[in-house]
Amino acid sequence: MVTRKIPIIAIATAPGKAGVGIIRISGQNLTGLIQALFEKNLQPRQATLLALRDKLGQPIDQVLAIYFVAPASFTGEDILELQCHGGPHLLELVMQRCLELGKDIGLEIAEPGEFSLRAYLNNKIDLAQAEAIADLIDAQSEAAVRGAARSLQGNFSDDVNDLVEEITQLRILVESTLDFPEEEIEFLENALARERLSAVKTKLLTLQNGARQGKILRDGIQLVLVGPPNVGKSSLLNTLAGEEVAIVTAIAGTTRDRIKESIQIEGVPMHVIDTAGLRQTSDEVEAKGIERTWEAIHSADLVVFLSAPNVDSEGNDLKKRVLEAVPPKCAILEVVNKVDLLEGGANSAPKDAIAISAKTGQGVDALKQEILKRVGWGGTQEGVIVSRRRHLDCIEKAAEHIARSEQFAANGNNSLELLAEELSLAQNHLGQITGRLLPDDLLGMIFSQFCIGK
Structure with a gap:
């Protein structure tokens, strides 16, 4: 990004219709532009309701104008903020009028992040604080x-x-x-x-x-549910999400593509991906879904490997292949589902696995705690930056x-x-x-x- 000295303008509110839309202008000296827009000067830091007109003198909108004088502004330059009604076409008209009248001072549309960049370059914020602005918006x-x-x-x-x-x-x-x-x-x-x-x-x-x-906290955890068909991956996704996100049937291979749902566990963002069951298949569509399962494993932060009683999982071979495919820093958690079908219940599950029933909810709370533990979450949000x-x-x-x-x-x-x-x-x-x-x-x-x- 080239650092520019010219005045810049941009719509500061999100795209779409809204009650209010904000246009922001930043530059070295905006008094001439303000005079051209409203035929009067503005008192710094005082909101003023004004009529904005086109070149023929016809009204465009009533705007609330606020003028911040350098260096007491976000960018460290003069800033003019125009609060208009939030229609997309209206905001474009206001932008065009500002660009018309700002041609003499070289007013141009801002590049992404250019307002924050100027704040950083003018020592209003440091780089970590600038990044925090984007993180606050994307939280x-x-x-x-x-x-x-x-x-x-x-x-x-x-x-x-x-x-x-x-x-x-x-x-x-x-x-x-x-x-x-x-x-x-x-x-x-x-x-x-x-x-x-x-x-x-x-x-x-x-x-x-x-x-x-x-x-x-910022990026969340990419959690991938993996295992052979019919072990309850989709049921576990629905249980974690608290709603019917994925179709669940008794037919093996129901899920043929990745299904992604974002949830929170104790405030920690989790991007849970339900995948096609891993098995040998001649079905072209299912084979493509299985290929995408392996792709999801390669980019996972945590892989939950599910098995279930009386489900053919190809023995330890499938688990070994999954272990070999996970990224170096990826954690893997073995889970036995459908323990409600076992005669001995959870006590019959392997000792190194978390025993759950996605159907009844048994063991799911313990699973959530183990997930947080495996991804390295410290258990408290207080003071975390x-x-x-x-x-x-x-x-x-x-x-x-x-x-x-x-x-x-x-x-x-x-x-x-x-x-x-x-x-x-x-x-x-x-x-x-x-x-x-x-x-x-x-x-x-x-x-x-x-x-x-x-």
């Missing part, structure tokens, strides 16, 4: 909303910046020792470097665990460099140069989270995923 649960709001308030950034500052202080001590070797200071002992490194490592581990929880894969990658790389820093610190002053380099690399990775140190191409990619009006 899939109440817990995700609250987590994104905490990040937008700067809680996540504060934790990252505190760690960066501690590493910076360590770097100052190490590099000053390198600059003055004649002092012969026993740096590591006198400066308590090992203890301070250990404290950084502990805080980084806490941040990493929190980021993992935050990523779960929504985070992204990018954040987690940066934290994990920083942790690797801090671990190597500890190794070099243990070698004494002979490894100070290597210690300084590892601390610098750890600092750089953490700095990328808030945007202190970030390549321009990555910056463009991040903001291009935002809404046009943000």
Whole structure:
């Protein structure tokens, strides 16, 4: 994304009909445009009801105009917000009128995320806060909303910046020792470097665990129900969803394609995928569905492998093939369904499997808890901050460099140069989270995923 200095305009509300639609304009100096639109000036931060007219003087709409003067605005530039009635054609007419009158100052339609990008570049927010805006809009649960709001308030950034500052202080001590070797200071002992490194490592581990929880809240869990035909995968999907999402019959192979339903378990988003039963078949349609089952397994975060009494599952061979197909970080959970049909009930199920009855609900609550446990959910939403894969990658790389820093610190002053380099690399990775140190191409990619009006 190329950073532009020109004024920009966009519809800031979602597409479709609504009672109110908002158009946002941001630029260096909007007083001339305001005068052209309304033939009067506006008081900053004061909502004013005005008539907006076309070039022939005919009314387009009554709008509520609010003017924010730089730098006291979201982007750090002058901002004009027009609250109109929310008809799509009406909003387009208002946009066209603004573009007509803004031609002299170079007014153009904003690119995706360009308002947030300008807020970031003008130091109104950092990169993690900018991403939190998009996460707040896209939140899939109440817990995700609250987590994104905490990040937008700067809680996540504060934790990252505190760690960066501690590493910076360590770097100052190490590099000053390198600059003055004649002092012969026993740096590591006198400066308590090992203890301070250990404290950084502990805080980084806490941040990493929190980021993992935050990523779960943001992205949800891709949970795939797998097994041979007629073991009750569709019944389990219906039970988890609380409604009849999938067709259930006694005929093996009823499900021939993936059925996806988004649910929540204790506020954690789950994207549950019911799949075609795995078996040998000559039916072309069913074979295609089975092919898609394997595709779903390859992209899963958690695979629930179902079996049931008196259902041919090809022995352990099918389970082995599923285990070989799951991604490296994917968890797998074995579940025995239809235990209500077993003479001994749940006690007759294998010890390493969760015993349930999707029909009666027996064991389903225990299954839900085990699902949360297997995906690494910590069991509490309090204080969790929504985070992204990018954040987690940066934290994990920083942790690797801090671990190597500890190794070099243990070698004494002979490894100070290597210690300084590892601390610098750890600092750089953490700095990328808030945007202190970030390549321009990555910056463009991040903001291009935002809404046009943000």
